Amino acid sequence: MIWLPLLAAGPALAAATSGWRGVVGVGLLAGFVGALTGIRDGVPGRELTVILAALVTVTGASALASALRGRRERVLAAVRSVAETAQHALLAPVPGTVGPFQVAVHYSAAAAEARIGGDLYALIPTPHGVRLIVGDVRGKGLPAVGTAALVLGVFREAAHDEPDLLDVVSRIERSLARNLGHDDFVTAVVAGYPGSGRLEVVNCGHAPPLLVRGREVTPLEPARPAPPLGLRALSGETPDLHSLTFTDGDRLLLYTDGVTEARDAGREFYPLAEGLARHLYDEPDRTVAALHEELLHHVGGRLHDDAALLLLRKPAAVADGADAAQEGEAPLAGAARLPDAGAGAGRGFDGIGDGLEDSESAA
Structure with missing residues (x-):
């Protein structure tokens, strides 16, 4: 009983x-x-x-x-x-090779069971060369996803139609001005590779990309800060287009603040520049995977914000014997440790080295 x-x-x-x-x-x-x-x-x-x-x-x-x-x-x-x-349609998978570049992307959405959030990226070949965007929408949840979809849709159309990269940014700006609220905005980096070893970069209030040349990692700080997309009418400032050489073996890492603002138990930010210097592999996907694994270890296993990493590498036309011997082995030894991407603001492109040239006028 x-x-x-x-x-x-x-x-x-x-x-x-x-x-x-x-x-x-x-x-x-x-x-x-x-x-x-x-x-x-x-x-x-x-x-x-x-x-x-x-x-x-x-x-x-x-x-x-x-x-x-x-x-x-x-x-x-x-x-x-x-x-x-719908998520695959919005953030279409990026192939391992786009134009002359090897590409690797890693995206982590903070929302449970979600694959997209307020961060966005796209990389497409166009008649004007390879063009890409990495951005971060203010806010979270479905409104941020809707804004990300709007930006990506306009970018994909404008990237094919507009020969000038600044005109691509202007079309995105006009679309956001019509559709966003007064306190909404999108930080973004828009880049293009028209060919001939030249890379064009337009930074609209976003974290500076990291240029890897040899064993040196350098943040590409804009010479003149520009407002995020959607706020141009309030500030009256327009972004500048900067041009730099991008030769065989160079890498460019674009990311969102979910990476650099990730904190550990001691409230320390993740040092992305130093992490990238520790993981300089020939294969971009290995580098990105190692960065993401180190980032998760830094925060204790789970990110609390959307985080995106997009790495471009322009492979050498002919690899020499030394490069071939190192293929698939440990990362490059002696990678330099540099200041965080946020350090040295206002230096422009003067400290990057011989490969960088003066900024070009938007006109």
């Missing part, structure tokens, strides 16, 4: 993991064991009947709950399938 009522826990627990048929099977087994045990131990018929009736009731309720749970899971699976299709 003391232990027989506990048999009802069987079908109740089975409802959490099994279908309704499994629940009924467990209920029948529990009823058989209860009846056999009650008869063997001389439990009065009235009490045994009450126990078995309660067991039947729990089994029926658990089977119904299991059937409803299965139905909800099927609906959720369909919704997830649609959401994944």
Whole structure:
């Protein structure tokens, strides 16, 4: 009499993991064991009947709950399938090679079960060369995703239509001015490679990209700060287009503030420039994977903000014997440790080295 009522826990627990048929099977087994045990131990018929009736009731309720749970899971699976299709359409997978570049991308959305958030990226070949954008939308959740979709849609159209990279940025600005609220904005870096070893960069209030030349990592600080996209009308400032050489072996890392503002238990930010210097592999995907793994270790396993990494590498036309011998081995030894990407603001492109040239006028 003391232990027989506990048999009802069987079908109740089975409802959490099994279908309704499994629940009924467990209920029948529990009823058989209860009846056999009650008869063997001389439990009065009235009490045994009450126990078995309660067991039947729990089994029926658990089977119904299991059937409803299965139905909800099927609906959720369909919704997830649609959401994944939409997310792939918004943030289309980037191939390993685009134009003359090797490319690697890693994106982590802070929202559970989500693959996209307020960060955005795109890299596409156009008649005007390879063009790309990495940005961060103010805010989180579905409104941020909607703004990211708007920016990516305008960028993909303008990148094909506009020969001038500044005109691409202007079209995005006009679209956001029509569709965003007064306190909404998007920080972004828009870059283009028209060819001939030249890289064009337009920074609209975003974290400076990191240029890797040889073993040196240098943040590309803009010579004149520009407002984020969507705020040009308030400030009256327009971004500048900067041009620099981008030759064989050079790398460019673009990222969002979810990477550089990730904190460890001691509230220390992740030093991205030093991390990149430690993981200079020939394969961009290995570098990005190592950076992401180190970033997760830094924060203790889970990011609390969207984070995007996009790495370009222009491979050498002909690799020499030394490069071939190092292929797939440890990262380059002696990689320089440099200040964080936020250090040295206002230096412009003067400290980057011989490969960088003066900024070009927007006109």
